[in-house]
Amino acid sequence: xxxxxxxxxxxxxxxxxxxxxxxxxxxxxxxAVSLAPRRYGLxxxxxxxxxxxxxxxxxxxxSRKADVVIITxxxxxxxxxxxxxxxxxxxxxxxxxxxxxxxxxxxKRASIFQKAIQDLAEEIIFADNxxxxxxxxxxxxxxxxxxxxxxxxxxxIQVLIEENxxxxxxxxxxxxxxxxxxVNFILNMKPNYVLLDGPMTYMLGYRYSTQxxxxxxxxxxxIISMKSLKKLIIDHHFMRDINWEERIMPLIRYRNTLIQSSxxxxxxxxxxxxxxxxxxxxxxxxxx
Numbered sequence: 001x002x003x004x005x006x007x008x009x010x011x012x013x014x015x016x017x018x019x020x021x022x023x024x025x026x027x028x029x030x031x032a033v034s035l036a037p038r039r040y041g042l043x044x045x046x047x048x049x050x051x052x053x054x055x056x057x058x059x060x061x062x063s064r065k066a067d068v069v070i071i072t073x074x075x076x077x078x079x080x081x082x083x084x085x086x087x088x089x090x091x092x093x094x095x096x097x098x099x100x101x102x103x104x105x106x107x108k109r110a111s112i113f114q115k116a117i118q119d120l121a122e123e124i125i126f127a128d129n130x131x132x133x134x135x136x137x138x139x140x141x142x143x144x145x146x147x148x149x150x151x152x153x154x155x156x157i158q159v160l161i162e163e164n165x166x167x168x169x170x171x172x173x174x175x176x177x178x179x180x181x182x183v184n185f186i187l188n189m190k191p192n193y194v195l196l197d198g199p200m201t202y203m204l205g206y207r208y209s210t211q212x213x214x215x216x217x218x219x220x221x222x223i224i225s226m227k228s229l230k231k232l233i234i235d236h237h238f239m240r241d242i243n244w245e246e247r248i249m250p251l252i253r254y255r256n257t258l259i260q261s262s263x264x265x266x267x268x269x270x271x272x273x274x275x276x277x278x279x280x281x282x283x284x285x286x287x288x
Contacts, residue, residue: 042277146179191229239272
């Protein structure tokens with residue numbers, strides 16, 4: 001099995017777009033990318049916009065190699081009903097159920113998205129809490145779990161891909177994980193590799209509580225304790241915080257052995273453009 005993060009917050013844009021290849025099938029998960037409309041009161045810098053366009057091209061290029069596309073929920077950094085719809089042409093598209101356990105906003109977006117791709121996709125399949133087998137490859141979807149510490153932002157589905165006892169788990173937007181439903185699916189699947197949406201610490205004390213961070217660290221420790229685990233890739237919300245390493249000091253002993261960002265997993269340096277936006281705009285005046 002080959003696991004390739006395509007776009008990620010540690011690589012410069014808001015995304016969890018990931019490409020997985022097995023002997024039987026190629027899979028593209030959450031093929032979208034976006035930018036924060038405002039950060040530190042500032043709009044995206046030109047460097048961020050250029051990276052966004054490059055990432056959309058990368059996603060489009062890899063979509064041509066994919067047999068299956070997975071959409072875990074309907075936020076615009078995980079799907080787009082407008083851009084690069086060729087991504088879905090001739091694909092089996094597995095989606096979060098558009099009407100069950102979903103909030104109003106995502107229900108509306110799901111309907112728009114289905115209409116946008118219905119004449120392109122080979123088939124649109126509701127994936128929640130289901131399992132599909134392609135040769136020696138198994139794709140297992142979790143029941144819907146809250147996007148973060150409650151269902152205010154809706155629900156997401158987690159994804160396990162297994163081939164010949166190699167197991168990769170994609171958490172989607174769990175912001176931690178914080179809740180037992182979120183972490184239990186991970187622990188029960190006994191993955192070797194996990195791509196985890198980490199704590200939303202860039203909003204600590206505003207939309208993310210210290211209690212949630214402490215619970216996330218506790219649950220990450222539970223994940224790390226799995227004997228099956230070879231690598232925990234923490235990214236997405238977590239990599240919007242310039243001080244992200246300080247936030248997980250209790251776990252620092254696992255850095256670069258078990259814990260890496262998507263960029264580090266690829267052997268690259270972290271490129272936290274959003275977290276560094278103030279520096280990008282005012283590099284000659286002040287540093288973040």
